[in-house]
Amino acid sequence: MSDRPLPLARFRVLDLTRVRSGPTCVRQLADWGADCIKIELPPSAGIKEGITGDRNGPDFQNLHRNKRSMTLNLKTDAGREIFYRLVEEADVVVENYRPDVKTRLGIDYETLKKINPRIVLGSISGFGQDGPYVKRPGVDQIAQGMGGLMSITGLPGQGPVRAGTAIADLSAGLYCAIGILVALLEREASGEGQWVHTSLLESQVSMLDFQAARWLMAGEVAEQAGNNHPTSIPTGVYPCSDGHFNIAAGGQDMFERLCASLGADEIAANPNYATGKLRLAHRDALNDEIAAYTKARTSAEWIEQFNRDGVPCGPIYTIDRMFDDPQVRHLGLAAPVHSPTHGDQHVVGQAVNLSRAPRDIRTATPEMGEDTDRILADLGYDADSIAAFRNDSVV
Secondary structure (H helix, E strand, O other), X not given: OOOOOOOOOOOEEEEOOOOOHHHHHXXXXXXXXXXXXXXXXXXXXXXXXXXXXXXXXXXXXXXXXXXXXXXXOOOOHHHHHHHHHHHHHOOEEEEOOOHHHHHHHOOOHHHHHHHOOOOEEEEEEOOOOOOOOOOOOOOHHHHHHHOOHHHHOOOOOOOOOOOOOOHHHHHHHHHHHHHHHXXXXXXXXXXXXOEEEEEHXXXXXXXXXXXXXXXXXXXXXXXXXXXXXXXOXXXXXXXXXXXXXXXXXOOHHHHHHHHHHHOOHHHHHOHHHOOHHXXXXXXXXXXXXXXXXXXXXXXXXXXXXXXXXXXXXXXXXOHHHHHHOHHHHHHOOEEEEEEOOOEEXXXXXXXXXOOOOOOOOOOOXXXXXXXXXXXXXXXXXXXXXXXXXHHOOOO
């Protein structure tokens, strides 16, 4: 790794998040060097992490790398006083409580900006910070359903299907991280922080992208298309002699390339497939004709030929085979990290690359509260005070 400081090294982030959406946001900041302090309730509070599993499990370990950890009970007066002292020197606070909780805890934006006018508060909720659903608890699958994704996922007529990952949580975390970075850039001009907030529902609707725009601009309600692209034909999953693979040959030029590579002159000449609209109208018949060719050879054979002929295609991997792919290995997406507790392990690598700032997974997920004493000492508390905090279940 370069000796040059990472891009966000000058920022301190106080991480009050739980479960997945909030930790995803903070992970983006931590991976690029921000000093992220994960603030957790002390064991005496009796609260367990929950959905992301055991602290030693892969989900939790992947979410909280590159952070420090301290325990702090914000429901106590002394705990809030410690937190406010942290806020004085911090740049960002991130939380994903239900909207009313932050006010009850005294960590709302109006309170924090009186302590530090430069503070940026990042908030993620289920449905927004106000409105008729403000008090509802937000869960990824509920947002997938309300945000329209489940209605367009799966095979035609199958009924609603959730995505195979927590797409609402993950996208909300990424959108919040983007908003925080925008607020930090704006602060350079204004000198003031601000409140950044998003929700699982907002992120999910935004992630619908062109499918949402089809309704807003053309009055089209998208339906389930299974493995077929809803508008770009032929794009989908095709059989081969050893399973299935993907072809993406939408557009006239790509369609003609595909037919030439298959040696399927009769498909190219069929008037039913002469335009994109006609191919959409006759999609099932076209797919059957293409499949008659593709099932005769292996996926590797077709992928080698199609790539040589400029036809977009690719394998359909299980996750273990995906990580064994030479390009995935080259990109470093299984990132090594050493944990004093668990030894050498791998977490999911950072997807962003910067030319002058090498990405780096520096530290594994910390043990609960392993940095508490050091952080409190940096705030000026002596050993007797820290011992008293422990005795009173403040930390």
